[in-house]
Amino acid sequence: MEPISLQPIGIVRSPLVLLDDCPLQGHEGAPEAWIELLPGFETGIKDLAPGKELILLTWFHAADRSVLQCYPRKEVNAPPLGVFTTRSPDRPNPIGLHPVTVLAVEAGRVKVHPLEALDGTPVIDIKPVI
């Protein structure tokens, strides 16, 4: 099957700059962050408002895409699990799903909380929680 071309729609601006600073999940102490929409995509956020709950989709650009088995939560004494039973960022298509709440909306950017993604991470979609 042919590869698919994803177009980033925004970029994460966050105080998280080192992979070792990232919590394993967003609810484990992740900070606030801004999502800056890339040129041409700003219209898409015009109806977002503070308090709205979203699922952000990001691309973990630092991930190892060759991983098919891994050790969950760094428990290396257990047998490895098939990667699709885990939320490891190292996986064939390293898409991150982040439940967040909107804190503020400005022209071309939106502030959210909590977000466990590094500064500079591409954002590929924004969906409302339903």
Added chain:
Amino acid sequence: MEPISLQPIGIVRSPLVLLDDCPLQGHEGAPEAWIELLPGFETGIKDLAPGKELILLTWFHAADRSVLQCYPRKEVNAPPLGVFTTRSPDRPNPIGLHPVTVLAVEAGRVKVHPLEALDGTPVIDIKPVI
């Protein structure tokens, strides 16, 4: 920002073959479907089991990727909304998020329910619900 190359990891095998047959959301009458893993990715599902809850990520290959505003739930009398406030499949990166339950696991494939995706839809990731 550079485009990103997604590699499909599987394909949907479903009785849904026409776009008009698709419910708007999975809980609105979507059928059971098989996910066939593509060659090389079968190991990734080895620890899935019936009853497990997953989020499937698919690629809506029939979508219009130029859409930035749209009418939700086909209400054409309301003003259009920014696409990131909606779950429209027509969007810049038409990724579908599908909460499903595993019904069966066989070599290289997994049966899930409910799934509102057409037969032949590429699957790009499988994640456990946490």
